[in-house]
Amino acid sequence: MSGYEGSDLFIALLNITLLSILFVIAIAIARLRSLFAIVMLSGIYSLVSATWFVALDAVDVAFTEASVGAGISTALFLGAMLLTSRTAKAEEGITKIVPLLVVIATGAMLVYASIDLPAFGDPNSPANTHVGVEYLERTKPEIAIPNVVTAVLASYRGFDTLGEVGVVFAAGLAVVLLLGFGERSLGATVRQKDREIDTNANPGGEDER
Amino acid sequence: MIGAAALAFVIAIALMLIRALYGPTLYDRVLAVNSLGTKIILLLGVMGFLLGRPDFLDISVLYALINFVATIAILKFFRYRSFQVPLIRKSGDRQ
Structure with a gap:
């Protein structure tokens, strides 16, 4: 931990910089209409916030945020984009105002709750x-x-973590059993149906995808 | 010295962010995300030395792996419009 005390100013500057980057990205995500750009920006958002978690010494949270937020959920969003259109409709009237009010109210409540919290460290x-x-x-x-958090999770509460891994494995297995893989998956069945419809509507034509 | 490097990485991240926000084509955005990830990794490494704990290097190596896999997944999605296509093609496949 040597050298940590002298770098408080640097930590403060780093936090402000990372938070302002997050702010810019969040505003851009709210304003953009191209879904692909939004997916890319949410990946950046996760990566930057993971870096911020590292700066706050929450290394395990940062690991989860980087792998789930920047890795898996970007891929899942792209897969979901296959099933829908590429641009979002612009909101009008009351649907534009209500989410803003909800967000402001939630933020105000969180700030109010954080007044009672003990100081950092x-x-x-x-x-x-x-x-x-x-x-x-x-x-x-x-x-x-x-890292004490790692020691607590992996050693002192090792059986607890093992149980969690078992639960997550069972959940993943259930999803795989429901959706399937490869040629028997739900997506492959849908595409096969599409291809049959295409060849019936356009006989003899080579379908170009 | 290391502080100057951190400042340079922050400026580079801001530039990549502008490209990701305004990038006219999809490929500009993919490239911006990938190189922004690289700058984040470098910033993490530098941050570890500035805070006096070079253990952060392990974390940045993990981020490099995630960044690489995510970029491959996005580009594969563009090429095939699906994640279910194997990356290595067998000799009999068409397309």
């Missing part, structure tokens, strides 16, 4: 006074992993 906060101190003191001699 406060040694007297509830998280740092009960069992957290025990973990911080024991992790280094017992497990010798530099």
Whole structure:
């Protein structure tokens, strides 16, 4: 942890920079109508916010955000775009105002709730006074992993994490059983039907995709 | 010195962001996302040294892997309009 104390100004500057980048991206996502551009920008948003989580020392959250937000959900959004149009309709009238009001109200509530929170890194906060101190003191001699969160998740609560992995595996397996893979998948069946309709409407014509 | 490098990466990220926002074609946006990911990785590495904890390098290596896979997935989507096409084609396939 040496050198950490002298770099507070740098951390503050970095947080402000990353948050302003996130702000610009969020405004752009709300204003754009091209769905593909929105998918690309949401990937950037996830990547930048993952970097911000690293700057805030939440490395495990950053891992999840980078792999789920920037990786998997970009691919899922692109797959969903196959089934719909490429541009969004412009909202008019009340549908343009109500989401803004909801967002402002939620933001105001979150800011109001954050007033009561203890300061960042406060040694007297509830998280740092009960069992957290025990973990911080024991992790280094017992497990010798530099990241305490990793030590808690993978070692102290190893059985809990194993159970979670089992649950996620069962959920993924159920999705695969429902949707299928390869030639038997739902998408392949739909495309096969499309091709039959095409050849019936245009007999002899080579379908060019 | 490292601070100047971090500043340069932030400026590069801003430039890539402008390209991703205004990019007229889809390929401009894909390229902007990919190189912005690279700049984020470099910024993470530099950030680790600035904060005095070079452990961040491991995280940036993982980000590099995710960035690469995501770019391949997007480009494959453009080429085939589907994710269900294998990347390596067998000799008998047409198209």
